[in-house]
Amino acid sequence: MKKYDYLVVGAGLFGATFAYEAAKRGKHVKVIEKRPHIAGNIYTKEVDGIQVHQYGAHIFHTSNQKIWDYVNQFADFNRYTNSPVANYKGEMYNLPFNMNTFNEMWGVRTPAEALAKIDEQRQEMAGKKPQNLEEQAISLIGRDIYEKLIKGYTEKQWGQKATELPAFIIRRLPVRLTYDNNYFNDSYQGIPMGGYTQIVERMLESDLIDVAVNTDFYDHRDDYLASADKVVFTGPIDQFFDYRLGELQYRSLRFETEEKPVGNYQGNAVINYTDAETPYTRVIEHKHFEFGKGDKGKTIVTREYPADWHRGDEPYYPVNNQENNQLYAKYQELAKEQPNVIFGGRLGQYRYYNMDQVIAAALKTVAKEFDE
Numbered sequence: 001m002k003k004y005d006y007l008v009v010g011a012g013l014f015g016a017t018f019a020y021e022a023a024k025r026g027k028h029v030k031v032i033e034k035r036p037h038i039a040g041n042i043y044t045k046e047v048d049g050i051q052v053h054q055y056g057a058h059i060f061h062t063s064n065q066k067i068w069d070y071v072n073q074f075a076d077f078n079r080y081t082n083s084p085v086a087n088y089k090g091e092m093y094n095l096p097f098n099m100n101t102f103n104e105m106w107g108v109r110t111p112a113e114a115l116a117k118i119d120e121q122r123q124e125m126a127g128k129k130p131q132n133l134e135e136q137a138i139s140l141i142g143r144d145i146y147e148k149l150i151k152g153y154t155e156k157q158w159g160q161k162a163t164e165l166p167a168f169i170i171r172r173l174p175v176r177l178t179y180d181n182n183y184f185n186d187s188y189q190g191i192p193m194g195g196y197t198q199i200v201e202r203m204l205e206s207d208l209i210d211v212a213v214n215t216d217f218y219d220h221r222d223d224y225l226a227s228a229d230k231v232v233f234t235g236p237i238d239q240f241f242d243y244r245l246g247e248l249q250y251r252s253l254r255f256e257t258e259e260k261p262v263g264n265y266q267g268n269a270v271i272n273y274t275d276a277e278t279p280y281t282r283v284i285e286h287k288h289f290e291f292g293k294g295d296k297g298k299t300i301v302t303r304e305y306p307a308d309w310h311r312g313d314e315p316y317y318p319v320n321n322q323e324n325n326q327l328y329a330k331y332q333e334l335a336k337e338q339p340n341v342i343f344g345g346r347l348g349q350y351r352y353y354n355m356d357q358v359i360a361a362a363l364k365t366v367a368k369e370f371d372e
């Protein structure tokens, strides 16, 4: 087997960023990927002129100008602003929680009226420190919004009672007293025109990088470990150690994609179903990420069903509660005994990273590795 400087396991955003930077420094890199395509969960595929986000809606957003400039080397971004709408038993609410939502929920029209209503609703948590997601949500925004827009969605998404979930999950969502449906507070946001896959293609196009898809590290583990001076591993860290200390918890997903013979099916890229009974959490209509580009007579929609994770399933989300984080810390200790293996990305570092954070983490690894 050829000797490489680096073997990168996983052709997702972390692995590709590392490979790109290593090749820029003259290193020979082999990238192996078990799926039949590169790009990991940001993979998009063109169907009838529509970029289909195969693994769920991906919107790039960041406040880090360096990361924004970095990713713009590989694609031109459009001005898409994520503004999901919630459907609660047929009632439609704007997200994130803002003056439009408060008007739809309570009929209030001014920030003062909204604040008074929220304050009244928060009273049940007065003087108490939130101990879990339910308490955090009620103290942030009150019971009405919690019951209609948070509880059902969250319990479906995580397969656990909101009273058993960590509060931090909900702190991702902004609350605003302005009529502003932008889901993110970040300075920069958009969708790469022509899809995400091109970003990873460009990262991996160097002659110094060899890529093999349909290639699972565990099929020839020892040979792969011997094939390079160092390994960058972006799969689940507990699997690498054969679950020796126990399984970390993950959440999985099932995607159901369907073509519809209409030009515009739901009028928005993302609609969240926030009741407990509808089995899916979101329906995405891909063409709206690029303002309706593509076939005028048809559209492609994907329903996202949350699912329990068992070995062999795709681990889409780490479940970063205290217990799992403690177990991950023990795996990190084990990892120290393998100085030639670098663990990175959402699964290697067991962190609920967004894309910008994955790039930042990969660049940090690069800086450490190449002593900058």
Ligand code: FAD
Pocket: 009, 010, 011, 012, 013, 014, 015, 032, 033, 034, 035, 039, 040, 041, 042, 055, 056, 057, 058, 059, 060, 061, 215, 216, 217, 218, 234, 235, 236, 253, 316, 317, 344, 345, 346, 347, 353, 354, 355, 356, 358
């Ligand atoms: P991955 O993309 O998971 O890449 C790891 C790769 O390793 C995979 O391709 C996997 O097949 C491969 N691999 C694993 N084991 C092996 C093995 N044994 N052998 C070979 N290959 C292996 N982020 C945002 O910024 N904005 C969003 O809107 C957003 N939406 C999201 C929606 C969903 C439904 C999900 C699940 C995530 C979303 N994210 C979003 C997060 C984003 O997908 C991740 O931050 C990013 O893709 C992680 O990159 P990664 O390289 O760490 O992991």
Ligand code: UDP
Pocket: 086, 095, 149, 150, 151, 153, 154, 157, 169, 170, 172, 173, 272, 274
């Ligand atoms: N959430 C919710 N209702 C919604 C959207 C989100 O309660 O309509 C909660 C839910 O707990 C979710 C978390 O907020 O897990 C973070 O949402 P985000 O949209 O950031 O999730 P992601 O895109 O990472 O799945």
